[in-house]
Amino acid sequence: MLxxxxxPSLLAGGTDAPPDAVSLIEPKVLYRVNEASATRxxxxxxxxxxxxxxxxxxxxxxxxxxxxxxxxAEAFAFGARALISTDATGEAAFAPMLDFLKSLPATEAAPxxxxxxxxxxxDVSAELLNLLxxxxxxxxxERMPDPAxxxxxxxxxxxxxxxxxxxxxxxxxxxRAQLGDDNRSLRIYGSETVVARLLTGSGGARVMxxxxxxxxVLGMRVRVKGVYAKxxxxxxxxxxxxxxxWTTDATGTEFTVPELRAFAVIDLN
Amino acid sequence: MFLQLAAAPALLGAExxxxxxxxxxxxxxxxxxxxxxxxxxxxxxxIDPATEHVDKPSVDRMLSAGMTSLTGQKSERDAWxxxxxxIDVVGIKVNCSGAPVMCATPEVVGAVVRNLMAVGVKATNIxxxxxxxxxxxSVHYDRHVPQGVNIFAxxxxxxxxxxxxxxxxxxxSFFGEDDTRSCMARLVTERCTKIVNLPxxxxxxxxxxxxxxxNMAYGDYSNVARSHMREKTNTLSFIGxxxxxxxxxxKVVLNxxxxxxxxxxxxxxxxxxxxxxxxxxxxxxxxxxxxxxxLLEMIEAKRKAEGAPSLFNRSMDLIDRAPDAHLDFHKNxxxxxxxxxxxxAKQFDMGExxxxxxxxxxxxx
Numbered sequence: 001m002l003x004x005x006x007x008p009s010l011l012a013g014g015t016d017a018p019p020d021a022v023s024l025i026e027p028k029v030l031y032r033v034n035e036a037s038a039t040r041x042x043x044x045x046x047x048x049x050x051x052x053x054x055x056x057x058x059x060x061x062x063x064x065x066x067x068x069x070x071x072x073a074e075a076f077a078f079g080a081r082a083l084i085s086t087d088a089t090g091e092a093a094f095a096p097m098l099d100f101l102k103s104l105p106a107t108e109a110a111p112x113x114x115x116x117x118x119x120x121x122x123d124v125s126a127e128l129l130n131l132l133x134x135x136x137x138x139x140x141x142e143r144m145p146d147p148a149x150x151x152x153x154x155x156x157x158x159x160x161x162x163x164x165x166x167x168x169x170x171x172x173x174x175x176r177a178q179l180g181d182d183n184r185s186l187r188i189y190g191s192e193t194v195v196a197r198l199l200t201g202s203g204g205a206r207v208m209x210x211x212x213x214x215x216x217v218l219g220m221r222v223r224v225k226g227v228y229a230k231x232x233x234x235x236x237x238x239x240x241x242x243x244x245x246w247t248t249d250a251t252g253t254e255f256t257v258p259e260l261r262a263f264a265v266i267d268l269n
Numbered sequence: 270m271f272l273q274l275a276a277a278p279a280l281l282g283a284e285x286x287x288x289x290x291x292x293x294x295x296x297x298x299x300x301x302x303x304x305x306x307x308x309x310x311x312x313x314x315x316i317d318p319a320t321e322h323v324d325k326p327s328v329d330r331m332l333s334a335g336m337t338s339l340t341g342q343k344s345e346r347d348a349w350x351x352x353x354x355x356i357d358v359v360g361i362k363v364n365c366s367g368a369p370v371m372c373a374t375p376e377v378v379g380a381v382v383r384n385l386m387a388v389g390v391k392a393t394n395i396x397x398x399x400x401x402x403x404x405x406x407s408v409h410y411d412r413h414v415p416q417g418v419n420i421f422a423x424x425x426x427x428x429x430x431x432x433x434x435x436x437x438x439x440x441x442s443f444f445g446e447d448d449t450r451s452c453m454a455r456l457v458t459e460r461c462t463k464i465v466n467l468p469x470x471x472x473x474x475x476x477x478x479x480x481x482x483x484n485m486a487y488g489d490y491s492n493v494a495r496s497h498m499r500e501k502t503n504t505l506s507f508i509g510x511x512x513x514x515x516x517x518x519x520k521v522v523l524n525x526x527x528x529x530x531x532x533x534x535x536x537x538x539x540x541x542x543x544x545x546x547x548x549x550x551x552x553x554x555x556x557x558x559x560x561x562x563x564l565l566e567m568i569e570a571k572r573k574a575e576g577a578p579s580l581f582n583r584s585m586d587l588i589d590r591a592p593d594a595h596l597d598f599h600k601n602x603x604x605x606x607x608x609x610x611x612x613x614a615k616q617f618d619m620g621e622x623x624x625x626x627x628x629x630x631x632x633x634x
Contacts, residue, residue: 041446041447135447136447173445176445177445181442181449188447188448189430189435189448189449189450190428190430190448190491191428191448192447192448217428218426218428218429218430218431219429219430219431219432219433219435220430221430221435221450245435245436247435247436254435256430256435258431
């Protein structure tokens with residue numbers, strides 16, 4: 001999976017970004033402590049859906065400080081060709097993340113998808129893709145419905161009316177219900193600030209976890225569909241991290257990531 | 270791995286009961302004795318309501334009277350020895366959500382520890398525990414127990430799942446939340462052989478009251494606040510479901526309800542002193558349903574005396590979601606679910622709900 005091996009690079013000072021580069025926002029969490037909401041869930045400012053929507057484009061992050069490291073990890077996890085424009089603090093944060101990304105073994109696994117979304121390039125679909133990504137519902141963007149998938153979402157059809165899609169959270173819940181949690185290829189438990197990616201193939205799988213919160217997530221539980229025998233956990237900023245509380249059942253494999261800082265990769269065999 | 274689908278039927282006026290998946294490798298131990306029996310001990314001298322000073326000798330007398338009355342043993346030591354022995358690792362599940370004032374009274378916790386040690390339980394095998402460190406440490410239980418006794422917060426820091434057992438959990442979706450699991454504390458599944466459940470006598474804005482069941486359920490699991498995010502909560506079915514799961518259900522061998530102080534409105538916290546009251550009472554038993562049933566009576570009677578709406582009043586007219594609404598006893602943040610006690614009784618047979626069948630031993634200490 002070539003795209004997953006793309007490494008982000010720094011945009012040298014004084015250098016202009018390519019004119020056709022797509023600007024991305026700073027990846028982070030916006031905590032809405034004074035704002036009434038149904039779930040009190042923090043708002044993730046994430047770019048995965050933008051990258052998936054335009055996989056052949058070049059992207060640019062303009063971020064300062066430690067956000068450069070998370071930007072690099074996000075670009076890597078979603079297979080983006082990305083440039084990062086940052087300050088000196090950001091460069092210092094970027095360097096160890098780049099080293100970490102370079103240390104990861106190559107994989108031929110490809111992004112897993114539990115359903116498809118036909119992207120009509122509208123703002124409504126954009127926000128739906130955003131919510132689906134943040135909800136860790138694994139989709140692939142398609143031009144035509146894929147008969148291999150049980151669910152193909154096309155906004156504006158009787159099953160997925162435009163009016164309903166204008167509340168993307170509700171639409172995401174509907175798709176999740178149609179899919180059924182037990183049928184999802186990947187579940188995570190223990191944080192609302194983590195976006196997960198799953199690559200599968202060749203008898204193995206790679207789980208990538210992006211933590212947008214800026215503080216460690218402790219004891220995150222991961223469930224992957226399929227039975228695997230072992231996991232190798234590589235956690236950014238931590239030496240000798242190991243997955244714990246390993247369990248398998250008829251349909252899935254579960255393990256705990258004891259500490260997740262900005263990024264972690266778990267290879268399952 | 271034991272897996273149970275608890276898709277409960279609609280009961281007690283609940284509009285729709287969520288589907289629960291219970292995952293645990295543990296099985297039930299022997300049934301607890303003293304079903305439907307509660308020893309209710311009163312002491313006029315145990316607290317001075319004006320200063321809230323607690324009289325330690327009165328606490329000691331209450332514990333002694335309560336335990337001997339419950340068990341029928343002649344001595345306090347024999348009463349405790351009928352539950353605990355030297356090889357036990359004992360958790361004391363305190364409630365500190367209204368700390369530092371409204372919590373398991375330190376003098377009570379100290380007395381429980383002394384009685385456990387008197388029957389041979391090692392100090393290092395005793396764990397005074399609660400979910401959150403800031404609440405727990407604010408009480409300073411360490412000043413009331415011997416050195417070596419563990420004072421342990423499960424969720425340190427808040428949000429950490431490291432001290433929860435990922436192999437023992439209740440899974441349900443209330444509103445489409447991402448994390449659908451509530452995991453039991455490892456202290457319960459892996460370390461303790463027995464637990465003393467030590468709730469307070471409090472009203473609860475969502476659950477109606479917070480007694481034995483609530484202290485077991487929401488005090489021993491992760492990710493429970495999701496049950497009461499909206500006016501209509503899922504506390505009716507969630508509390509009993511959590512409390513019924515093994516090994517928690519079997520390991521809680523003794524309930525001591527601390528009603529020296531109480532909260533009749535605005536619970537489980539105690540921001541307004543005007544809503545605290547002083548029943549000067551403690552209850553002892555093994556039956557969490559029977560004890561919570563009596564707690565319902567106690568809180569409902571106090572609310573009636575104060576002119577507050579009944580715990581069972583489900584009118585939306587009472588609901589006010591403003592942050593300080595709970596400071597007005599005419600309002601409430603949620604529709605209360607005091608029916609969670611009857612639900613647990615009927616759904617999981619966790620004890621005796623029928624007042625006519627509950628045997629109360631009234632003792633004055």
